[in-house]
Amino acid sequence: MDDGKISSEQVRHVARLARLQLDDVEVEALRGQLDAILGYVAALDAVDVTALLPSFHAIPILSPLREDVATPGLTRERALAAAPASDGEGFAVPKVLEGA
Amino acid sequence: MSEPSPVAGVVDTAEAVRAGEQRAEDVVAQHVARAKARADLNALLHLDEERALSAARAVDERRARGEALGALAGVPVVLKDNLCLDGVPTTCASRILEGYRPPYNADCVERLIAEDAVIIAKANMDEFAMGSSNENSAFGPVKNPWDLTRAPGGSSGGSAAATAAGIGAVALGSDTGGSVRQPGAFCGVVAIKPTYGRLSRYGLIAFASSLDQVGTMTRDVRDGARVLRVLAGHDKRDATSAVEPVPDYEAACAAPVSGLRVGVLRAALDQVEDPDVRAAFSAAEQSLRDAGCDIVDIELPHAHHGVSVYYLVATAEASSNLARFDGMRFGLRVTGDDLLSTYERTRAQGFGPEVKRRIMLGTYALSSGYYDAFYIKAQKVRTLMVQDYQRAFERCDAVLSPTAPTPAFGLGEKTGDPLAMYLADIFTLPPSLAGLPAMHVPVGLGQASGLPVGVQVTTPAFTEVRMLQLAAALEARSGYVCAPPALFGGAG
Amino acid sequence: MARAYETVIGLEVHAQLKTATKLFCGCPTDYGAAPNTQVCPVCLGLPGALPVPNERAMELAAIAGLALGCDVRSESRFDRKNYFYPDLSKGYQISQFEHPLNLGGHLTFLVGDQEKTVGLTRIHVEEDAAKNLHGAGGGAATVVDFNRGGTPLIEIVSEPDLRSAVEAEAYLRKLRDVLMFLGVNDGNLEEGSFRCDANVSVRPVGQEEFGTRTEIKNINSFKFVRQAIDYEVSRQVGVLESGGRVVQETRGWNDVTGKTFSQRSKEDAHDYRYFPDPDLPPIVFGAERIEALRKAAPKLPEQLRAEWTSEWGLTPYDAEVLTGHPAIAAYFGEVAGALDAGGREPRAEAGKRAANFIQAEVLRDVKTSGLDATFSVPAADVAELLSRVQAGTLTGKQGKQVFSEMASSGEGAEAVIARLGVQAPISDTGALEGDIRAIIAANPAQHEQYKAGKTKVLGFFVGQVMRVTKGAADPATVNALLERLLQE
Numbered sequence A: 001m002d003d004g005k006i007s008s009e010q011v012r013h014v015a016r017l018a019r020l021q022l023d024d025v026e027v028e029a030l031r032g033q034l035d036a037i038l039g040y041v042a043a044l045d046a047v048d049v050t051a052l053l054p055s056f057h058a059i060p061i062l063s064p065l066r067e068d069v070a071t072p073g074l075t076r077e078r079a080l081a082a083a084p085a086s087d088g089e090g091f092a093v094p095k096v097l098e099g100a
Numbered sequence B: 001m002s003e004p005s006p007v008a009g010v011v012d013t014a015e016a017v018r019a020g021e022q023r024a025e026d027v028v029a030q031h032v033a034r035a036k037a038r039a040d041l042n043a044l045l046h047l048d049e050e051r052a053l054s055a056a057r058a059v060d061e062r063r064a065r066g067e068a069l070g071a072l073a074g075v076p077v078v079l080k081d082n083l084c085l086d087g088v089p090t091t092c093a094s095r096i097l098e099g100y101r102p103p104y105n106a107d108c109v110e111r112l113i114a115e116d117a118v119i120i121a122k123a124n125m126d127e128f129a130m131g132s133s134n135e136n137s138a139f140g141p142v143k144n145p146w147d148l149t150r151a152p153g154g155s156s157g158g159s160a161a162a163t164a165a166g167i168g169a170v171a172l173g174s175d176t177g178g179s180v181r182q183p184g185a186f187c188g189v190v191a192i193k194p195t196y197g198r199l200s201r202y203g204l205i206a207f208a209s210s211l212d213q214v215g216t217m218t219r220d221v222r223d224g225a226r227v228l229r230v231l232a233g234h235d236k237r238d239a240t241s242a243v244e245p246v247p248d249y250e251a252a253c254a255a256p257v258s259g260l261r262v263g264v265l266r267a268a269l270d271q272v273e274d275p276d277v278r279a280a281f282s283a284a285e286q287s288l289r290d291a292g293c294d295i296v297d298i299e300l301p302h303a304h305h306g307v308s309v310y311y312l313v314a315t316a317e318a319s320s321n322l323a324r325f326d327g328m329r330f331g332l333r334v335t336g337d338d339l340l341s342t343y344e345r346t347r348a349q350g351f352g353p354e355v356k357r358r359i360m361l362g363t364y365a366l367s368s369g370y371y372d373a374f375y376i377k378a379q380k381v382r383t384l385m386v387q388d389y390q391r392a393f394e395r396c397d398a399v400l401s402p403t404a405p406t407p408a409f410g411l412g413e414k415t416g417d418p419l420a421m422y423l424a425d426i427f428t429l430p431p432s433l434a435g436l437p438a439m440h441v442p443v444g445l446g447q448a449s450g451l452p453v454g455v456q457v458t459t460p461a462f463t464e465v466r467m468l469q470l471a472a473a474l475e476a477r478s479g480y481v482c483a484p485p486a487l488f489g490g491a492g
Numbered sequence C: 001m002a003r004a005y006e007t008v009i010g011l012e013v014h015a016q017l018k019t020a021t022k023l024f025c026g027c028p029t030d031y032g033a034a035p036n037t038q039v040c041p042v043c044l045g046l047p048g049a050l051p052v053p054n055e056r057a058m059e060l061a062a063i064a065g066l067a068l069g070c071d072v073r074s075e076s077r078f079d080r081k082n083y084f085y086p087d088l089s090k091g092y093q094i095s096q097f098e099h100p101l102n103l104g105g106h107l108t109f110l111v112g113d114q115e116k117t118v119g120l121t122r123i124h125v126e127e128d129a130a131k132n133l134h135g136a137g138g139g140a141a142t143v144v145d146f147n148r149g150g151t152p153l154i155e156i157v158s159e160p161d162l163r164s165a166v167e168a169e170a171y172l173r174k175l176r177d178v179l180m181f182l183g184v185n186d187g188n189l190e191e192g193s194f195r196c197d198a199n200v201s202v203r204p205v206g207q208e209e210f211g212t213r214t215e216i217k218n219i220n221s222f223k224f225v226r227q228a229i230d231y232e233v234s235r236q237v238g239v240l241e242s243g244g245r246v247v248q249e250t251r252g253w254n255d256v257t258g259k260t261f262s263q264r265s266k267e268d269a270h271d272y273r274y275f276p277d278p279d280l281p282p283i284v285f286g287a288e289r290i291e292a293l294r295k296a297a298p299k300l301p302e303q304l305r306a307e308w309t310s311e312w313g314l315t316p317y318d319a320e321v322l323t324g325h326p327a328i329a330a331y332f333g334e335v336a337g338a339l340d341a342g343g344r345e346p347r348a349e350a351g352k353r354a355a356n357f358i359q360a361e362v363l364r365d366v367k368t369s370g371l372d373a374t375f376s377v378p379a380a381d382v383a384e385l386l387s388r389v390q391a392g393t394l395t396g397k398q399g400k401q402v403f404s405e406m407a408s409s410g411e412g413a414e415a416v417i418a419r420l421g422v423q424a425p426i427s428d429t430g431a432l433e434g435d436i437r438a439i440i441a442a443n444p445a446q447h448e449q450y451k452a453g454k455t456k457v458l459g460f461f462v463g464q465v466m467r468v469t470k471g472a473a474d475p476a477t478v479n480a481l482l483e484r485l486l487q488e
Ligand SMILES: [Zn+2]
Pocket: A073, C022, C025, C026, C027, C038, C039, C040, C041, C042, C043, C044, C150
């Protein structure tokens, strides 16, 4: 099984990067599905792209930058309205450990 | 000549309201009633009756005061649930945003309201616009109004089903790889995906930023043209929105098409097996020939890589775009032992399987050691696809193709095989990857399936006028009317 | 005996760009506002919000690049740096990774009296993170304030060309000076608008390759930079001398203990998955635009010092003092320029007059904070006052008196002169001669003493003249007249 494009270990590593908790069943299911998709996209290996630039946007975009002028934002009440937790001043989040 | 659509569309409604022949409140009330009657479709996630009626009354009052009304006066609009509407639940059909009310309006919402349209509901969709059948909604699948056992297409399935069923004169959807065109094909409505940058993405909850465009779904071409004219234009809040003049799209619908060169992907067409799709294409080709178009065979040699390129590029962008759904500032939070486990649990419980699969694929494609092989490689093949179109458009003015390889498939038919589902987008992906305007035009009902079928028209960047011109010609010659059998039946 | 080690330091400085609004949205960047009152959907990373780059931020970054000898790129690009952290609203930071605005460059500065030049790797533009307020809300949770989130920064990355903590400090002071003079950054370390990360390693003297480095994060004072580097160097030497190996890691600086500490997270190694931000097209600055910015950029201290000593009659010391702060330099420039424009005396005299007066009077009570400085009297008013002294309608002494009154009352020179009834000095010899002759005649004894050689009594006569003229006589004229008339 592990001679495919992606190993269970890699699936776990990617899930950690993406902050997705997966159980073993999900890891195996995803491994199989990603394997099939990566097998399909492997067809791109045969395409010669020498001297080509990537198209991050298909159409060249030239739009003006923003003037350095303040625009109205949100009141604190509106900003915090959707917060899962807040102390009325800021967004309350699980404790962040900084430093020692 | 064709019979009129059983439900008044955008232009007719707006003109009637502007002329005082109809009150916006009555129009909206009728649509709300139809929405309630067709709850069986599960096309809507949020119906805001009170808000809609009071907005409609405000339009009527303005007319009573003698004020001139906008181009969409009293037109009832359904918004895909990934478009932000101030203070109204906007969930992307995801548990992670259940109950979330954005504190601002999308640019296209502001433009609609400025022209006196009335937003009546938020439409169901595939979660975060990821899917081709609307079966990836956390709030249940949408049913196809033409056949309740079939999928409405996706990801804008709710928008398409609502439009076909006469709920709203227009629905806005979003199209990343075919998400308005393919459901448009499945539900038999006109679906326009404008040029990338033609209109603002501000307030459209992103799936894949370099591909996403807001699109329109209407029951005829002229309605789509009018709405597009309202939505199009530069927005200072979207750095990818184009600074291009906005022509009169509605006028384009009446322009003759004779002399236009229409390219046909003969080789790709030969691989389509469905008889209804083949017949619809042949009929469309013949009607354009009859209208005086020159039909030329063209090739897009790299178009068959569309699915691979798309699923690497779109998932990579999505993996990053969806990082903000982390349970910290809005939406679902599932508290864990610490910060890390809170992130992991929130996202594990908040996202559905297809969204997780795509986040995983995209994260992998960007990760150290794979970035060049997958992401950059895909973007380079995308360059080849862009060049294919540039060459094709030296020989033709537009490309005609099927929109989807089959008519609406059955609910549950493809849910077990993600890759098979991805292949449903084979014709809609290349224009998206090249940033081009493309639209679905229904041309009739299939003889074998009895379901709507139609074609896709693709033209060069910012030539929506030409695209609409051809679409209007196809529509006029097809005699197609969007009238699903159940529209006035059942609970209606 | 222990081996000798060489220290190798590279610095990464984050300097906040002096803009009115954030890098990608129109929220103000004012420091010290109540938490989450300078926020919007964009900087909160709300679903559907999109970034649009601030033109002024890009210009300021280019100005910094031009002044520091960088290759300012005509096309640069923003990338996403992906990682999860509560102070990062979108789950990624928008930064410039592969195609930064400025490449290369260098900074020359003095270490003691030795000149040193350090190479720059790059200067790129990025957005700042929000601020985690700890302890608020009972201590169990962290509270996040997004006011700072999205503030524009440049990151100035040096080559590993620094060899001691002293050099590092001199480099930082010079860099801060340059950025402040350009108006790019307010140099305010306390408010965090100029922060430093130090990459430190040691190697035995003579060894070619670098030792393993550690990165000390977020040091916010010059003193702490020196202390942190010195501590880290001795720690690394200690590790090596005891047979250990330095671990490549991120370290924090604790200014209470005076030590650095390991900040290795328990999470796996970072993989930031940089890729071009699909919401942002490339930033294009054509050659013409870059040339225009080069011309419009303010002058740097060394340019000003060279001009002021060669043309404006300043001593190197005066020039040093007056280029100590951009606002003071601008103040001098305005005053000296106005005096020079009057054309009453050579430029060097006007420069000296302005420099002397500003150092003696104005700088006594100037207050600076970041790029701002508060002067008790505006430069234009001082220029006006000094032009009266220059024209001889006020004595130098009167000028100082009037200035002091202007500073305390806030009035202009003319109003103060009128209110105090300050008389223009009488330098008309005809008008004074009669008074002086009368005074000499009334004091024959003193006159005799003077003629007998006791020239000290001249002072007595001056005093008498001043009393009679109520201090309005021009001292130089009085002296000259007395010396002539007393001889008669
Ligand atoms: Zn903001």
